[in-house]
Structures are given as structure tokens and as C-alpha cells.
Amino acid sequence: MSQQGQFSLLKHRRFLPYFVTQALGAFNDNLFKNALLLFITFGGLAAQEDAALYTNLAAGLFILPFFLFSPIAGQIADSREKSQLIRWIKLLEVFIMGVAAIALFLDSVILLLSLLFLMGTQSAFFGPVKFALLPQQLKEEELVGGNALVEMGTFLAILAGTITAGLMFDLEAAKYWIAAGVIFFAVTGYLSSRAIPEAPANDANLVMNWNPFSELKNTLRQAKQKRSVFLSILAISWFWFLGASYLTQFPNFARDYLGGNTQIVTLLLTLFSLGVAAGSLICERLSGHKIELGIVPIGSIGMSIFGIDMYFASQHIHVLTDMTAMMFIQEEANWRLMFDIAMVSAFGGIFVVPLQALIQNRSDEKSRAQVIAANNVMNSLFMVASAAISILLLTVLNVSLPEYFLILGVINIFVAAYVYMQVPEFVLRFFIWILTHTMYRVKDHDLDKIPDDGPAVLVCNHVSYVDALIIAGCHHRPIRFVMDRSISEMKGLKTFFKWAKTIPICSPKADADVYETAFKRIKEELAEGELVCIFPEGKLTKSGEINEFKAGIERIIAETPVPVIPMGLEGLWGSVFSHKDGYALTKRPKRFWSKVQLKAGDAVAPENVSAVDLQDKVQALVSELEETNPAVNKPA
Structure with missing residues (x-):
């Protein structure tokens, strides 16, 4: 692979079916979730006065299963053969989407929200097995490239699912298109999963603990056994904190500062997603086909520089009311802001990919999926924290969105400094790099x-x-x-x-x-x-x-x-x-x-x-x- 680059992995059965399966899963999650939000907000699925309540409830219901079930999912992933487990999980997705199609025609918002919870549950069970499988199927020198492709595929799939939901919603007979779409992509994901090669259990003799709360404590304790692994989990979670903070605020930012056209929201999401994808792919070249922690500080430095500059760039933008995406792009005064958004996410990709590879590489093989489950729990916790802090800063303290972006960039400096002080290996390898x-x-x-x-x-x-x-x-x-x-x-x-x-x-x-x-x-x-x-x-x-x-x-x-x-x-x-x-x-x-x-x-x-x-x-x-x-x- 070192001769051909990471894309050569897509030629191999040990990676391609897995890559397609996980990308289709991310796509379908976001197609269903965003279509549901559009029906709630604009489609009359809920009363206008209840739309905000249901929208926030939907976000919470999707993320709640990661807290409840990730520890159990980690145990299952460590104790079972992974390719078969993935097929079972994808079959569950087919069932959920079949019921979702029916619920769309029944106009049952309660049933659809319940199904969104089940989709979150399915994703919570898929997460640990998805990342625990990579070290079994890839060589060590392929691990960074494989994670980079997965990160790229995930963010592009999220973007594509979000955009597709909007396009389908605007069609006549939107319910038919969306119902058919979620079923089609669920079935396609299952079919691709059938080609994933076997991946033996990490610990077939693992004794299951079905109590999610006590197991959550055990899972976090296992993750803390290796300090570098646990601090990498915290660093990845901080990346998701920043990502959730930016992505959540882009609609409001576009409405209040960039002309108000929904096309601008799509433009910002596209820039962010393409940036993460590009940064992830660059990792493999920067790291020299190995797990190179020296590029992690490069990622954090770039995230802060361009995150802070978003504040200054937003002072010089040129916008008009109902400005289209193309009109926004054609204004030279707006290029700096667009570049900053793309660079924040690109350096985020450089930051997060080596950390994911480190967790997979340094975790104990028998409990690798459980450590990844702990990572998923922490990621979810930080994403919830990002929502709480944004409410505090933007609503209670009346901080403006450009000032909020400035605060995020500055805080990132201190968070990165804390991690590097706790694990000097990052800084050491940075200077070596x-x-x-x-x-x-x-x-x-x-x-x-x-x-x-x-x-x-x-x-x-x-x-x-x-x-x-x-x-x-x-x-x-x-x-x-x-x-x-x-x-x-x-x-x-x-x-x-x-x-x-x-x-x-x-x-x-x-x-x-x-x-x-x-x-x-x-x-x-x-x-x-x-x-x-x-x-x-x-x-x-x-x-x-x-x-x-x-x-x-x-x-x-x-x-x-x-x-x-x-x-x-x-x-x-x-x-x-x-x-x-x-x-x-x-x-x-x-x-x-x-x-x-x-x-x-x-x-x-x-x-x-x-x-x-x-x-x-x-x-x-x-x-x-x-x-x-x-x-x-x-x-x-």
C-alpha cells in the first residue's frame, strides 16, 4: 500500500465491502434523521408551536443510545465474530427502515421518533465493531490510511445524506421517495456487508455484563488503563465537541450573518465535510504510512489559527438578503471565510485520524471494542456538552456567533496544551516530525x-x-x-x-x-x-x-x-x-x-x-x- 497510497485498499475485499457498508450506514442515518426534521419543521408532521420541542427531542433520542448501549455493544463486538455481527446489525437497519416507511404514511411523529431512537441504538452497536475490525483486517502500515478513508467516507456520507434529504423533501410525493430511499440504502448496506471477510472474536470467553450503567463504569476504567489511549479518547471527543459546535450553528450563522438563504447552509456544510475528508486523506502522506503522532499538534494548531480567523473574516464578508450559494461564492470578500471553514475541518481531520489509529493499535486486543465503545460514549458526552455550552454562551450570555467561533479557537489552544502536557509523546514526535x-x-x-x-x-x-x-x-x-x-x-x-x-x-x-x-x-x-x-x-x-x-x-x-x-x-x-x-x-x-x-x-x-x-x-x-x-x- 505504501507504494500505491491508501486508495489501493479499495481494491481489496478485506476493506472495500466494509467501507461501502459503513458509508451507506452513515448516509442512511442522516437521510432518515434530516428528512424527519424537515417533515417536523416544514411538512406539518407536528404543530408549529411543537416543532422546536420535537427537533431537540429528535437530536436527544438519536444520541441517547450511545450512552445506554455502547458499553454492552463493546462487549458483544469483542466476544463475537465481527462480519456476522455486522450483518445482524444491518438486518436490524432494514427492519427499522421498513417500519419507518410505514410510519411516514401514518404521519405518526411519535413512532418516527421512536424509530430514530432505534436507529441510534443500531448505530451504537455498529460503532465498536466498525472500528475494532480495522486492526484485524489491515496491516499496521495500512491503519492510518484505512482510518483516513473511513473518516473521509463518513463525513461525505453525512453530507450526502443531509443534502439528499433536502432534495427528496422538495419533490412531489416526497414521502414515497424518502420511504423508498431509506429501505433501498438499508438493503444495499446489508448486501455489501455479506462480502466482509470473517474477523474472529477478540475474546470469545468474555463474560457479558448486561447492566449498562455498571458496564459503562467498567468500560471507562478499561480505557484509562493506558494513559495515552484515554487522553487520545478525550482529544477525539474534543474534536467532536468542536465539530458539533460548528455544524449546529451553521444554520443560524447563515440566517443571521450570510444572507439567510438555505443554500448557504448547504455550502457551509459542504465546505466543512470536504475539509475533513481532505485532511483525513492528507494524513496518510504526512504520516509516512505509519501511526505518526507528530502530526496531531499540526492539526490542533491549524484548527486554532483558522478557527480564530473565522471571527476576523466574518467582519469583512459581503452579503445580500436571500443571497444564493453561487452569489456568495462569487464575492471575493467571502473567500477568506470559506477558506477558514474548510481549513478548520481539514486540520481537524489531520488531528483526529492518527488518534483513532492509536486507540486501535495500543488498546489491549481482548478489550479493543470495549475501549472504542468508551470512545463513543465520551464523544456523545462531549457533543451534548457542546449543545449546553452553546446555549449558555449564545442565549444566556448573548455572545455573537463570530465571537463564539473566536472562543472555540482560543479554548482549543488550552485543551491541546493540556493534552500535550499530559502526554509529552505528542510534542516530542511533533518536533521529530x-x-x-x-x-x-x-x-x-x-x-x-x-x-x-x-x-x-x-x-x-x-x-x-x-x-x-x-x-x-x-x-x-x-x-x-x-x-x-x-x-x-x-x-x-x-x-x-x-x-x-x-x-x-x-x-x-x-x-x-x-x-x-x-x-x-x-x-x-x-x-x-x-x-x-x-x-x-x-x-x-x-x-x-x-x-x-x-x-x-x-x-x-x-x-x-x-x-x-x-x-x-x-x-x-x-x-x-x-x-x-x-x-x-x-x-x-x-x-x-x-x-x-x-x-x-x-x-x-x-x-x-x-x-x-x-x-x-x-x-x-x-x-x-x-x-x-x-x-x-x-x-x-
């Missing part, structure tokens, strides 16, 4: 030889002060680096190394306590199943050639027998962070970017580890890489 996409072009080879879980020691040659950052940016697992104390305490890099939980070391003659503490920490990290990387030379090379490997690696493996993976790093010799032609950071760089390569070798069993043998293996890897890189990067 910047480094590896500006000064360095990094290409890795055979890093799949590093185990996906469990302890191991990585050994690598030491060329520059940024070796650790380069290696950390190439692999998805957190790595604990053992490095010379003088390097770990360098100004400008000390904070990053602290965030990365590096293990400072020095010679026993310089400080015996630091030396012994380093070995103690290495043992503790390996005992906890972490990856530890050491540079056995103990110092940066001054010649470009590999220095003698010290025997410390033999002591580490003697105390904690784990596999050792040799690695070769090439291309950094001559950079400003290396000792070529003088001490690092003391001379003018001869070039501002380099092609860097990192290659992993076969794992060495603990009983075969020796410093001399590992030096030979690392040297062989470096020599292989030097044959493919320009001579300017080789030792002179």
Missing part, C-alpha cells in the same frame, strides 16, 4: 525486525546528537534511549530527551552512582516490556568510522536476557550535529538537509550477544547503506 521533514529525509529499512511488543535492546552506531530523535521518529513504539549524560543534558535538547525518558549514563570513573543507576533503569524498562536503545560506542564518532563497542551491552543482556537488534544509521556524518570538521554545533553547516537511512538487522539471541559481534553486524549494515547514499554523506 519537523526535524525529519525539513533538515533530513529519512528512509528506513527492515524495521519490522523490531518486535511489535515485548522487551528488546536496540544497538546502533553513534554519528550525531540527533541520532536518538531520528530513530525515535522511524518506529511507532516508544524507545528508551541510553545516552551519554553530557548529550542528554545539552541545552536545547535536554527537554526533548527528558520527554523521551532517556537514561543518562557516564563512565564509572566520572560518576559511579549515575553509571549504576543507568543499568538499574535499563533493567526496569526491559522488565516492563519496553524497547531500550543504546549506542555501545559511548560517544560520537570523530572520524565518521564506528568506534569500538563497549562491553556494557553484555552486562545488560546478562542481567536481563532479551533479543538484541543491531541497527545501522547512515547519512548524518557531515551534518551540523556531527563532529565532522570540528565539534558539533560549532561550525557552519555545509548543507541544510541530508538523506538519512536507518536499517535494522536480524535479532540476536541473548546467549549469542557479544560487543565484538554486534559491532561487526552494525558495521555491515552501515556499509550496505553507504553503497546507496551519495558520497557526500560518507566518512572522508
